Amino acid sequence: MFDIISIVIGVIILVLAFLALNSKSLIKAVLFLSGISMLAVVLFVIMRAPDVAITEAVIGSGLVTALFVFTLLSVKKEEVK
């Protein structure tokens, strides 16, 4: 059971990483990175590491994605002019 779940999640992570590196728009790559981070939290939980899972969930979903989006938004404002 552990092996099946970990292999399925691992394959989905590899597909998302491949899509994130080959996408043309930057905002889609940032959203794929957030998805990879969430699936890595599931892997940490089934490998019995609750401390690391809580830390990665809070930092990967809230703070890193927000910093990327703020950088991209403040740039698009100047391109509109």
Added chain:
Amino acid sequence: MIQYIAIILFVFGLYGLLTNRNVIKMIISLNIMEIGLFIFIISVGFVYDGIAPIISSTADLGLLYVDPLPQALVLTAIVIGVGTTALALAFAKSIHNKYNTFNLDEVEEKL
């Protein structure tokens, strides 16, 4: 099996870092490399049928626990990754303010 996937994720991140010329894509590749590394380090300390290393009283010290030392190392590394990403994004924003592009080839032409 999960260790092969973690090493392949690390190699994906390295390929993205060597090939892309967009600064934001480089920072995303760096983060993908770091996530692959964290999964590999925690998988080194995993024991089948072990439980999480938290004890309630001194009575249950004889059970089978997973190794707590790799988890402490990864806890430090995650927070340092956030600091590195924040500083790199500050650099990217400053590059765009000055040269009006994110692509490093165009920045080299304008220099």
Added chain:
Amino acid sequence: MKNLLGLLISVALGILIVLALDVSESFPDFGSVEVSERVAEEYFDEDNVNEVGSGNIVTAVVVGYRGFDTLGEVTVLFISALGVALIIGSSKNQKRLDLKFKPNFMLKTGSRIVFGIILITSLYIITHGHLTPGGGFPGGAMIASGMLLLYLADDEFRSNIKGFKILEGLAGSLFVVIGLLGLLLATYFLQNFLPTGAVGDLLSAGIVPIIYILIGLKVGSEISGVIDNFLTEEESA
């Protein structure tokens, strides 16, 4: 051409790592690790657990046995927040970045209630770091997430940046002062000099909860300062 060279280097590195780990005899198979042959066997010894006094063994490693590495990590985070403030921050009149969308009134008011709930959860996770999973680092990041919510929900919100910077400096200095007190009152830097109670109580484990509270406050105020630097700009009047 450059893409092909990059692909060859990455694939060669991957194959090198896999072959080197397969050949070496001291790298165990996945899942069949003998914990009794590693350093972690000393962490589960009854005398050592009573000496540090923490129920969460990962907390005992991070703050107790390897507390000097945690001091180094706090320094790295401080340097990165300093770098962001020097590159992006501006000292003249500051106003919020104009992002051309306006949140409405219900969002502004409702977010303050949710901020209160997030703050209570983060304080619970920080202070129970030696009994349950969590500790100072995710708790501090949760405080910063609460401040991020207030920034996103209100268009004109700017927090008290001077107060945050004073709090950050004070928390970092108190960490080093407690370590030096361990050197003066006991034998070595960052030794546990307060009495450790029974494992599993709230008031146990000596200086471990105090250090985690200081780390949580420091990390929270640092990341809030970084978010504020990303969202303000100079007033170009």
